[in-house]
Structures are given as structure tokens and as C-alpha cells.
Amino acid sequence: MNEIDIPTFFYGTAWKAEKTERLTYEAFEMGFAGIDTANQRKHYYEEGVGRAIKRFLETGIKKREELFIQTKFTFASGQDHRKPYDENAPYAIQVRQSFENSLQHLDLNYIDSYILHGPFTGDGLTEEDWETWEAMEHLQKAGAVKCLGVSNFNLAQLQELYGRAKLKPSFIQNRCFAALGWDIAIRDFCKERRIRYQGFSLLTANRNELSHPGIAMISKKYKRTIPQIVFRFIQQIGAIPLTGTSSRQHMQEDLSIYDFELTPEELAQVEQIGLD
Secondary structure: OOOOOOOOOEEEOOOOHHHHHHHHHHHHHHOOOEEEOOOOOOOOOHHHHHHHHHHHHHHOOOOHHHOEEEEEEOOHHHOOOOOOOOOOOOHHHHHHHHHHHHHHHHOOOOEEEEEEOOOOOOOOOOHHHHHHHHHHHHHHHOOOEEEEEEEOOOHHHHHHHHHHOOOOOOEEEEEOOHHHOOOHHHHHHHHHHOOEEEEEOOOHHHOOHHHOHHHHHHHHHHOOOHHHHHHHHHHHOOOEEEEOOOOHHHHHHHOOOOOOOOOHHHHHHHHHOOOO
């Protein structure tokens, strides 16, 4: 993973439906290089992402190796009727079918990051999880994916996976709650093991906390929006924020956060905001 240039900000493509291609292309135009999607038609339109990638690469502004494309394998329980595999097949075959389908959708010959889109159940890891992870490991060994990761895992599940997996996860992507110290227990586990934490729903999951006067004061001091403060905070604590904005202006604002830094005291203040 260390040899790969990993963007410090990802654009998330969930819930975009027919707007996916246009918004993904706009994200590229505005400067996003990291794109997150999934082969889960229920919430994502992976083919739209693929068309945007193709169009953008044709402009010559960036080469394929300068983009970071992340997609996911989703168990049947997280899919609707449009499953990208035979759900009665063994999990190794489901992973292979879903992955090959993703390559077709995205018009790519490799994926930068392949994510297990949630464990099979909410309690521990099952044989289904292990069969699936092993199939994902084969993809990485074959060079078809550069990094593996998981999404929507709790700390115990991540610990179990890390302890037993032959190829360790490079990423975890979770809904990030300020009320849990911005997922501090998992982030601490990740720091010690060089797993990169990706946080999503940073704004929508924390509406109450982001109305805290402390955040408003920091926002006023730096003359930045509250979302800009949150995204910069996430970056400075060593995590990768995801934004799913449909606004071109907000895309520009999201990427305009590299010319200021929060102080250690301000970082601590934001980290504690949901714990008061």
C-alpha cells in the first residue's frame, strides 16, 4: 500500500442514480482523484462512474495511474433484485463474478482498492466472510487489485479479520460519528497497524454536534465553512474524508482546505465535540 499514492479526499458516488456520470465527471474536473463506488445497484450506479472515468481519461488531463478507483463486493442481503452475480454460487465465484462485472462497468483492467461492503452478519465474522475475504485475497495476489479493505465493520470484527487474514486490510470505511469520538477506538487500532481510516456521513451523521458553538468559533476564526473545518479535522487526525456533495461549489470548497491547519487544541476540541 505504501507504494501507492492515496488521495487525501475521496468523492463518494452513492445515491446519485442517473446523475452519477455527470457528478463523477464534475468531481474529476474539480480535482478529485479518489472515487468511491460499489457494485450494488441498490445504492450505486457503477456504470455511470465508469462512463465518467472514460470521458475524463479521454481529456488527457490525468492518466489512469493518477486516479484511485475504489469499489466494493456486497453480499446478497445488501443488494436488491439486480445482483451482479449468481447468489446461489459459492462465495468465491460470487466475488469473481462481481469483480469482473465491476471491471466491465468501470472499463478498467485493475482496481486500486476493493472493499468488503459490510460483514455477513452484525456479530463477529462467519465462514461466509472468510470465504469472501480469501477470494478477495486471490484478486490482490493476482495483481487485479492493489489494496483490500472493509466497510461497516465494528472494532471486534476488524480485530478478528486483522488477526487471522493472510493479507491484511489496507482500509476501513465507516460511518463516522462525533458521538463516538469520530470512531476513535477503531482509528486507534488502525493507526498502530497502518490501516487507513475512511470516514463517510461526516456531515449528515453529525448534524447536532456540528451546531456546537465551538465549531462555529473555529469556522469564524479561519473564515471557512463548517464542512471545511470538519474535513480538514479528519485529514489532520490521519483519516480520509469522503464527500458525496452534488454541488459543484461545495466540491470546490471541499478541495480548498489545504492552506490552513487547525491547532492541536482545536483538533482536541473538535474530537471531543460529541462527547460533552
